[in-house]
Amino acid sequence: MDRLIEKGLMFGNLIRVDSPVLVDRYNRALNHLCGRKTEQKVFHIDISGYSPEIGDEFGDDLYLNHKGVNRQFILLTTEQATAPLLNAKFSTSRGILRQFIDENRAELFALTARDAVAGELVNSVYLADSPAKLFDIRKITIEADTTSGTVAAAAKLGEMIDRFKTAPDGWYDDVLIADMIGMAKKTGDVVRNPVSLRQMSFAQENFWTAHFGGIYIFRGVDHPAAIVAGAKEDVGDLPIPFTFDFQDRSAIAKFLTLNDLVEPIIKARGIDAAAILHQKMDFIVASVAADMKADLTGATRQDMRRLGRQYADQLPQEWQGLAALLRWAEEDGPWPTITSEHPAYFYTLRAKAFPDAELVNRLLAELTPLDIRQLFICHKEAFYAAYAQWPDAKRAYVVDFLDREYQVDKAGTRHALFGHEASMTELPRVAQPDLITRVGPWGAISRERR
Incomplete structure (x- = not known):
């Protein structure tokens, strides 16, 4: 792989981290997410903050992606938006992270000026121990904050300000005022400079996953199907009308054509x-x-x-x-x-x-x-x-x-x-309702011809 690396065709466009300040911030975020720290003084990170050097150090390429289904991320700079995603387990992960950074660029620029932002692409599946479990992934929600909890603290300060303005005795509540002053020292002026990140969720209708040798799941089309890179017998029964593997060339061709x-x-x-x-x-x-x-x-x-x-x-x-x-x-x-x-x-x-x-x-x-x-x-x-x-x-x-x-x-x-x-490349932000199971197109076509 040395040729690929030398020409920038592998590990290309990664962000170099060589400042002691940034290394310290990364370690705080890493400890916050998974209780670990790196001894590396210079390393490179992808869009999610994953570093191949740290992966080698830990002997764990999934140190920010537990079991391959819970992608965590560390943002040191908004420049990570242009970096690739290494060891991707789902085709949608990089697009989700890219949209999150792009839509919160100003806020993230302000937050990462003082601290690292750590977060997770949250879904309801913690372990994909069978191919059928992958179909339980319906929506990905992003949760993120600085390691010192700036965003959560700003939200709490905002609630305090609202109470101070609206409560009848707010102006005379010395404890409330003292708490507000203490919180403001941590967050800054949230009235003039709001510190908040947009709540973002993404529907997962059509995606590829590296699990079980590679599976393409198409649910958000008129005629849903799953296409597996290995033998379809190996994945067992899946909760979708049709399952094909790469040997089913005619069926895949018909699937692609019928769904336009x-x-x-x-x-x-x-x-x-x-x-x-x-x-x-x-x-x-x-x-x-x-x-x-x-x-x-x-x-x-x-x-x-x-x-x-x-x-x-x-x-x-x-x-x-x-x-x-x-x-x-x-x-x-x-x-x-x-x-x-x-x-x-x-x-x-x-x-x-x-x-x-x-x-x-x-x-x-x-x-x-x-x-x-x-x-x-x-x-x-x-x-x-x-x-x-x-x-x-x-x-x-x-x-x-x-x-x-x-x-x-x-x-x-x-x-x-x-x-x-x-x-x-933009991913759907609103989850779509499941398609109603209907008679498969391959059967319907044969009846039409008859």
Whole structure:
């Protein structure tokens, strides 16, 4: 993984903590949350305050995420909003933390000027010991305060001020006045400068979880289903109408189509579909060439064409299907028949514009592992796991490509590939009622046809 770290493709954009004052604040918050302290004097933190150096020190990568379902966080600065979330167990966690910081930026800036803010993404599930338990997660609420309890104290002072103003004998209550003065020394003037954080809750209808090998849960769609990365038999019965695994390609394709979640790349507006197809084909060629121990150092588009010709008889069906689609797009060739069972099918799709587009693109990335760029952008956990198994030649090529083609313009690349994705990251703030269980769409379609 050294290549990834060196190029900023792993542990990139973390916030460096090297000030004794900030280290002390972090330790107070860490002790407040989990009764521990670090001996590190310099370390890096992600958006939640998790530090890989401290994780190594403790021998516990989940020291701020007990059992993987109770994500705690430590904020030392509002700059953490741009940092990644490491060891993510739920796809929604980073978005929730980002929204919390963005909507409370002024308040958090004031609070973190004097202390660390510690908190938790609270849900009713403390232990996900079975896949079915994950479905009990319906809403995430954020609870946060400084380690000295500034926000709670400010709320209490506000109540005292109200009592002082409204109670008939408030002006003569010496004890109340003394308490107010003492509290104000701690919180400052809460009348002119209110110290409060917005109460925020987020509905959890559609999300991915790393638990049990990876599960995609889609409840907030017309036809709910769960899609598991492993074997569906291993997760048992789930409280949702349908459960698929990655072997159920036709069922997943039908699920995505019936819920109007995807669109063909070749028909999407505002993107250069041919260029995207060319690049996907190059990634497949690179994978084959790496397996054949070809030298991919500094490989260009011309090199990929040469290697494609050299190993033409070994290029898989994924490449053949994309090549047929490209001939239709660029050379007026016949429209190719690429069914959902064809290995190239999911390579031809992208998420439509809707609030959970990132989740769908994450699913498509896992269904198209040879597209290393989409895998890196949309599903870093799967990318790092795959990277560890690749031959060294492919690792070198992928790192070089991502460094040259993606790192220089991340936003531009994401817009070119997904178009609408950047504006789709805000999570729903109001919990939606459960969808009424209804007759499954697959049965309904067969009756319609009959």
